[in-house]
Amino acid sequence: MSGVRVGKRVIGAQAPVIVGWENIPKVQGGPAKQFFFTWFQPTMLFALIAFWFYAPNSIAKASTAIGIGIGFKMLLLGLEWLAPRHDSWRLTWKELTTDLFYVGLGYTVLRMIDGYIGDGAMIEAIQHSFDWEKFAWFTGLPLLVQALMISLVFDFGQYWMHRGMHNWHPLWLAHAPHHYITQLNINKGAVGNPVELFLIGLGVGGFFDFVPRAALLAGSFGLAVGTYQHINVRFNSPRWWRFLFNTTEHHSVHHSQDYEASRSNYSNTWVIIDRVFGTCVDGEAELLGMEGGRPMSVRETMTYTFTEGWKSIKERFGRRPSGNMASAPMVPAE
Amino acid sequence: MTGAASTAGQATGFDATTPRAALGYSVYRRFVDGIWHVEGSLPLAPGQSVDDTFERLDPLFLETGTTHERTGDTLSFQKEGQAAQDKMAVFDRGTLRVEHGTTGLVLRYRLASRALLFCFLAPLLFLAFAQATIVLGKFEKARTEAKGKKPEVKKPPVVLNPIDKALGAPEPDPPKKKSKKDEDDKKPSPTPGYVFAGIFAALYAVGRVLEDRRIRRLFRKRLLGI
Numbered sequence: 001m002s003g004v005r006v007g008k009r010v011i012g013a014q015a016p017v018i019v020g021w022e023n024i025p026k027v028q029g030g031p032a033k034q035f036f037f038t039w040f041q042p043t044m045l046f047a048l049i050a051f052w053f054y055a056p057n058s059i060a061k062a063s064t065a066i067g068i069g070i071g072f073k074m075l076l077l078g079l080e081w082l083a084p085r086h087d088s089w090r091l092t093w094k095e096l097t098t099d100l101f102y103v104g105l106g107y108t109v110l111r112m113i114d115g116y117i118g119d120g121a122m123i124e125a126i127q128h129s130f131d132w133e134k135f136a137w138f139t140g141l142p143l144l145v146q147a148l149m150i151s152l153v154f155d156f157g158q159y160w161m162h163r164g165m166h167n168w169h170p171l172w173l174a175h176a177p178h179h180y181i182t183q184l185n186i187n188k189g190a191v192g193n194p195v196e197l198f199l200i201g202l203g204v205g206g207f208f209d210f211v212p213r214a215a216l217l218a219g220s221f222g223l224a225v226g227t228y229q230h231i232n233v234r235f236n237s238p239r240w241w242r243f244l245f246n247t248t249e250h251h252s253v254h255h256s257q258d259y260e261a262s263r264s265n266y267s268n269t270w271v272i273i274d275r276v277f278g279t280c281v282d283g284e285a286e287l288l289g290m291e292g293g294r295p296m297s298v299r300e301t302m303t304y305t306f307t308e309g310w311k312s313i314k315e316r317f318g319r320r321p322s323g324n325m326a327s328a329p330m331v332p333a334e
Numbered sequence: 335m336t337g338a339a340s341t342a343g344q345a346t347g348f349d350a351t352t353p354r355a356a357l358g359y360s361v362y363r364r365f366v367d368g369i370w371h372v373e374g375s376l377p378l379a380p381g382q383s384v385d386d387t388f389e390r391l392d393p394l395f396l397e398t399g400t401t402h403e404r405t406g407d408t409l410s411f412q413k414e415g416q417a418a419q420d421k422m423a424v425f426d427r428g429t430l431r432v433e434h435g436t437t438g439l440v441l442r443y444r445l446a447s448r449a450l451l452f453c454f455l456a457p458l459l460f461l462a463f464a465q466a467t468i469v470l471g472k473f474e475k476a477r478t479e480a481k482g483k484k485p486e487v488k489k490p491p492v493v494l495n496p497i498d499k500a501l502g503a504p505e506p507d508p509p510k511k512k513s514k515k516d517e518d519d520k521k522p523s524p525t526p527g528y529v530f531a532g533i534f535a536a537l538y539a540v541g542r543v544l545e546d547r548r549i550r551r552l553f554r555k556r557l558l559g560i
Contacts, residue, residue, distance in 0.1 A: 053501070092424075093541045097534075104526075112463075139492050183418055293417070
């Protein structure tokens with residue numbers, strides 16, 4: 001496998017990766033199907049933005065956003081079932097159950113822990129010792145500008161956290177279990193070690209005082225763009241969409257079994273951040289995972305970060321047999 | 335009782351030879367063991383031999399992470415790290431045996447699934463999380479009361495930007511004093527725990543029936559081509 005040179009890197013030398021938008025297959029089928037899968041993404045995004053912009057205050061609440069989020073994901077699960085991108089990514093009962101287990105952890109025990117040590121708790125702790133009215137100018141900005149800023153600032157933080165995870169071994173140990181997924185489905189974003197889910201949720205958004213409606217608008221980008229990172233549906237995303245936003249194609253490259261390809265497309269929503277920092281690779285991959293596609297069990301996912309962390313600490317600080325330095329296997333963070 | 339049942343009985347140290355014990359065993363097998371075991375039988379086509387049967391089923395046991403062993407009319411298999419798209423991914427081990435039935439040869443199978451057991455137990459875990467949230471909530475309430483009320487961070491009233499006004503966005507509500515209801519809304523709620531307990535109970539019910547039917551359909555397709 002020779003791979004394709006993208007900048008200074010060779011992508012697809014270890015595992016198949018399609019590089020370049022012009023080489024990515026289009027939605028197959030009749031004109032109605034093509035129309036639907038071409039316009040679905042922008043229509044949903046603009047519909048959500050319009051909804052949150054004009055909804056009365058009694059409706060524009062977090063509980064409505066949760067309801068819409070659940071409904072939207074159910075709709076996308078239906079699309080996965082009706083029009084899968086790859087048969088090799090089909091959602092089975094076992095996969096759905098496992099994915100929902102991680103989603104459930106996020107809504108329950110992780111939320112509980114996050115209340116004590118998450119970004120919200122940290123920000124609240126220092127908010128009382130600073131004059132945060134200095135940030136009040138933010139609430140005077142147009143709603144859509146506020147929403148864009150919230151989304152971009154949060155995604156910028158996520159980009160660097162994610163990039164850090166692929167470049168610094170301790171953070172990689174938290175992130176690695178997520179890279180053992182072998183297919184992309186709606187709830188696969190939740191699959192991972194709880195330490196990673198905690199780290200990736202950290203943000204500085206809480207420092208800004210914003211109109212609640214702006215936060216709901218910003219959430220529209222997360223829901224109607226970020227969700228497509230993990231989905232088994234093919235869309236004919238418009239050119240402007242794939243230039244600005246992260247897509248299934250981008251994220252499949254990030255999850256591919258190819259080492260170099262996995263070190264690209266770090267952003268969550270705005271792939272333009274990757275373009276700015278030179279880490280964007282336009283393309284797609286079907287063969288995903290680590291160690292040749294070895295699936296990781298729930299138990300290993302839960303313990304990997306700690307067991308591998310302990311091994312790494314012992315390797316680094318423990319007594320080494322003299323004259324016998326065993327070479328560590330190459331992992332993406334090294 | 336099938337041979338597989340006798341083996342399972344021996345494995346658990348259960349003597350199912352007396353009628354009463356046999357009844358107890360069948361209840362155990364149906365309602366306890368049946369939680370994570372799927373069993374069934376499939377009449378084979380007339381003239382289909384034992385060798386032919388296992389030859390047709392063989393590709394199912396050549397998947398990644400699967401080991402199998404055949405002795406005479408019995409095939410046992412084990413799976414570890416099975417791929418997501420393995421048609422038998424939900425099962426971790428099992429036994430298939432060709433026996434003489436009333437009208438001819440019959441394939442009997444008994445398969446174990448840790449995924450089904452995990453899904454069966456998951457509601458208990460989420461109920462525990464819900465209870466932990468309630469306990470923590472009480473603990474937090476006591477702690478907050480002991481500490482006294484925090485001074486509220488004063489926020490200036492929010493004024494909608496003229497562009498938003500022109501576009502017709504609703505004016506934000508004026509800032510109001512935090513009510514007890516607002517405080518309660520911020521507290522961790524046990525509801526997600528209850529919801530996920532319900533989701534996993536439903537998933538188990540669906541999975542137990544679905545996977546039973548799916549494996550039967552898979553074997554029938556392999557053996558009889560229908």
